[in-house]
Amino acid sequence: MSEQTKNVPVLEADHLGISFGGLKAVSDFNMTLGKNELVGLIGPNGAGKTTVFNLLTGVYAPTEGLLTINGVPAHGKNTDQIVRMGVARTFQNIRLFKNLTVLDNVLVACSLSMHYSMLEAAFRLPRYWKEEKKARSKAMELLKVFHLEDCADWKADNLPYGKQRKLEIARAMATNPSLLLLDEPAAGMNPTETQELMDTIRLLREKFDITILLIEHDMNLVLGICEKIYVLDYGKLIACGDPQTVINDPKVITAYLGAEEEGGETK
Amino acid sequence: MTKKTAFSYGINLLAVLILFFVLLLLNQQGIVNKYVLGIMTLICINIILAVSLNVTTGCLGQIALGHAGFMSAGAYTAAIFTQAGVIPGVGGYFAGLLLGGLVAAIIGIIIGLPALRLRGDYLAIITLAFGEIIRVIIENMTITGGAQGLKGIKKLSAMGVSLFGMNEDFSAFAIVFFLMVISVVVMYTMMVSRHGRAILAIREDDIASEAAGVNNTYYRTLAFTISAFFAGIAGGMYAHYIGILGAKSFDFNKSIEILITVVLGGLGSFTGSVVSAIALTSLPELLRQFSDYRMLVYSIVLILVMIFKPSGLMGTKEFSLTRLFGGRKNKSSQKGSDTQ
Numbered sequence: 001m002s003e004q005t006k007n008v009p010v011l012e013a014d015h016l017g018i019s020f021g022g023l024k025a026v027s028d029f030n031m032t033l034g035k036n037e038l039v040g041l042i043g044p045n046g047a048g049k050t051t052v053f054n055l056l057t058g059v060y061a062p063t064e065g066l067l068t069i070n071g072v073p074a075h076g077k078n079t080d081q082i083v084r085m086g087v088a089r090t091f092q093n094i095r096l097f098k099n100l101t102v103l104d105n106v107l108v109a110c111s112l113s114m115h116y117s118m119l120e121a122a123f124r125l126p127r128y129w130k131e132e133k134k135a136r137s138k139a140m141e142l143l144k145v146f147h148l149e150d151c152a153d154w155k156a157d158n159l160p161y162g163k164q165r166k167l168e169i170a171r172a173m174a175t176n177p178s179l180l181l182l183d184e185p186a187a188g189m190n191p192t193e194t195q196e197l198m199d200t201i202r203l204l205r206e207k208f209d210i211t212i213l214l215i216e217h218d219m220n221l222v223l224g225i226c227e228k229i230y231v232l233d234y235g236k237l238i239a240c241g242d243p244q245t246v247i248n249d250p251k252v253i254t255a256y257l258g259a260e261e262e263g264g265e266t267k
Numbered sequence: 268m269t270k271k272t273a274f275s276y277g278i279n280l281l282a283v284l285i286l287f288f289v290l291l292l293l294n295q296q297g298i299v300n301k302y303v304l305g306i307m308t309l310i311c312i313n314i315i316l317a318v319s320l321n322v323t324t325g326c327l328g329q330i331a332l333g334h335a336g337f338m339s340a341g342a343y344t345a346a347i348f349t350q351a352g353v354i355p356g357v358g359g360y361f362a363g364l365l366l367g368g369l370v371a372a373i374i375g376i377i378i379g380l381p382a383l384r385l386r387g388d389y390l391a392i393i394t395l396a397f398g399e400i401i402r403v404i405i406e407n408m409t410i411t412g413g414a415q416g417l418k419g420i421k422k423l424s425a426m427g428v429s430l431f432g433m434n435e436d437f438s439a440f441a442i443v444f445f446l447m448v449i450s451v452v453v454m455y456t457m458m459v460s461r462h463g464r465a466i467l468a469i470r471e472d473d474i475a476s477e478a479a480g481v482n483n484t485y486y487r488t489l490a491f492t493i494s495a496f497f498a499g500i501a502g503g504m505y506a507h508y509i510g511i512l513g514a515k516s517f518d519f520n521k522s523i524e525i526l527i528t529v530v531l532g533g534l535g536s537f538t539g540s541v542v543s544a545i546a547l548t549s550l551p552e553l554l555r556q557f558s559d560y561r562m563l564v565y566s567i568v569l570i571l572v573m574i575f576k577p578s579g580l581m582g583t584k585e586f587s588l589t590r591l592f593g594g595r596k597n598k599s600s601q602k603g604s605d606t607q
Binding site (some may be wrong): 084088091095099114118128135171172 | 453456457459460461462463464465467468472474475476477478479480481482483489583
């Protein structure tokens with residue numbers, strides 16, 4: 001259902017792989033993400049899910065294969081260049097700028113769309129004020145989407161856990177991505193928070209018209225919102241397709257979901 | 268510009284001017300004599316040094332031990348430039364300072380690009396080594412006077428500047444004072460901008476900063492270069508205050524001294540660096556009557572501060588006149604509102 005013919009795929013990974021010395025962490029990874037899709041990446045611990053994220057965001061340079069973002073080759077680009085190409089991410093263990101304010105956390109990421117030079121900032125020339133004002137209102141708008149506007153002046157470190165997760169997503173969104181990678185966004189959340197998060201993710205996709213790829217262990221969340229699921233095991237894709245096909249795939253059941261209850265419980 | 272920021276800029280400007288006129292008045296009354304003016308000039312120079320190192324150490328979060336190297340590069344460049352007499356008088360002084368800053372900044376880029384690949388202790392050692400290399404090079408060049416040093420640099424107070432009928436000594440101090448204010452303000456405004464935020468983000472988490480689109484290498488080098496530029500300017504001011512340069516005075520003890528000032532003031536706090544530079548420059552002078560014990564007291568003060576306030580005098584916070592007078596919570600600029 002998600003394989004509609006949409007012009008240029010947002011992301012295309014063609015036989016992507018990486019080895020650390022003799023260890024093949026990920027190999028032969030193929031993925032095509034179209035516009036506005038919501039896709040899940042699942043697999044047992046140590047399967048290489050986060051490594052895939054690191055490959056897609058330029059943290060690691062792939063040792064094999066090709067990576068294309070919005071039709072432009074992104075092979076061997078640095079993380080900040082890939083962010084500029086429209087891929088933003090969050091981290092499994094939250095990485096905020098802890099001693100900066102909530103607003104400043106988002107403003108750091110807004111920097112990409114701000115245009116004033118060091119000298120204009122030093123002497124506070126008009127363009128500085130104009131651009132700062134524009135960025136500030138954009139950042140506040142983003143914070144509103146995540147219901148964080150009341151804590152804009154807080155130190156990021158002082159936010160409760162759930163809000164820190166949201167702030168990290170808000171910061172990623174501030175780079176104007178066309179593809180958002182979420183690394184276990186629901187980790188450590190209670191069911192209510194997870195429910196709220198699902199709503200936020202859906203809202204993000206609709207409001208900003210972006211593609212979302214997420215790693216998640218919470219199958220309720222994955223099956224609840226993802227239209228397509230990729231399953232990774234030992235660095236290889238073992239299945240991919242719409243949720244129902246994937247969870248009934250015997251290979252996926254042996255590798256990840258487990259035999260009896262899980263399969264029946266989900267639907 | 269909102270009303271609030273306009274208010275805070277105004278009040279800080281006012282504070283600087285009031286401070287200046289109080290000093291002028293005291294000078295005319297004969298209370299601030301030539302000796303005190305000299306110390307205050309040194310204070311201004313040390314403030315620039317401390318605040319500029321604060322950009323690398325406080326904002327970028329990397330310990331650099333080669334600050335005296337940048338200072339000496341600026342000092343020698345400015346001194347050689349004015350001695351050559353390309354531009355006579357005080358114009359040459361300003362041109363020399365700018366040139367000194369630029370030379371220091373270029374050295375900063377050259378050192379920064381390879382050195383900033385390292386972090387923490389490793390970077391500290393590398394910058395220490397680079398500082399020593401600069402010193403050894405200066406000691407072995409003929410243009411810098413070799414180990415003998417550079418003599419007969421025209422002092423600013425001997426350049427015959429008389430601003431608005433002030434005497435020559437005070438005019439020289441006035442120039443140094445306002446250069447210091449401008450330097451501190453410019454460093455502060457640079458750090459409260461998208462560039463400054465990127466640098467702070469790298470300090471907080473360099474993996475996350477990259478994921479937020481910050482080019483880490485570029486901004487690391489930028490912070491380091493800004494730091495070097497202003498250290499160079501401070502060096503040039505020092506050369507034209509002291510009148511004689513020897514490479515020995517820019518050894519690594521000098522770098523450590525500047526680092527101590529920054530740490531004592533609180534890493535990342537501009538006002539902290541300012542307050543601490545004032546305190547640490549004037550303390551040995553105030554204690555002169557206890558002659559032998561003064562360095563002891565100096566050290567004890569350092570130890571006490573580190574025991575009772577390990578984050579430094581100001582921590583990472585800024586002292587804000589706006590907050591003091593405006594009543595409202597306002598995270599606004601503080602501009603060199605140092606009091607003597």
